Amino acid sequence: MNLDTQIAKIIEAHGAALYDTEVVTEFDETIFRVYITKAGGVELDLCATISNELSPFLDVHPPMNGPYRLEVSSPGIERKLTKPVHFKNAIGEKVKVKVPGKERIKGILKSADDHGFVVETKHGDEALTYNQVGTAKTYYDWNH
Numbered sequence: 001m002n003l004d005t006q007i008a009k010i011i012e013a014h015g016a017a018l019y020d021t022e023v024v025t026e027f028d029e030t031i032f033r034v035y036i037t038k039a040g041g042v043e044l045d046l047c048a049t050i051s052n053e054l055s056p057f058l059d060v061h062p063p064m065n066g067p068y069r070l071e072v073s074s075p076g077i078e079r080k081l082t083k084p085v086h087f088k089n090a091i092g093e094k095v096k097v098k099v100p101g102k103e104r105i106k107g108i109l110k111s112a113d114d115h116g117f118v119v120e121t122k123h124g125d126e127a128l129t130y131n132q133v134g135t136a137k138t139y140y141d142w143n144h
Contacts, residue, residue: 003063010053011036016046019075020082023064030068032058035075042074081136087112090138095119098134106139 008018011034019035036042036050051072058070081087081095090109097105097119105128107121116129 033071047072097136
């Protein structure tokens with residue numbers, strides 16, 4: 001069983017779901033981030049509870065070599081879309097997609113499956129496969 005699967009089980013025991021994990025370095029510190037989602041929203045207390053449970057588990061099954069800090073949080077209103085399930089769960093939301101060698105695509109995520117997705121842009125529908133995409137994320141239009 002891989003590490004993400006075991007982390008997901010701990011999170012699911014609290015009625016939440018694993019969204020993604022990432023390793024980032026900020027100010028010479030390595031951070032192992034665990035993003036969780038929950039219907040109705042993720043509260044700070046839930047992040048603290050899950051962090052307290054993940055911490056001893058990760059002491060036994062470290063996610064990387066060397067020292068790191070664990071962070072548990074919600075992916076937020078603007079979140080990265082890196083897996084097909086992320087795209088499927090974001091249908092109907094506004095997305096920005098960077099495609100190497102092309103202009104950035106902005107619009108509403110219309111559909112998604114295991115192979116690709118369709119974005120409804122002001123110029124019409126744009127169908128893409130996941131391997132064409134550089135980065136993709138949801139965004140919130142703060143002007144409304």
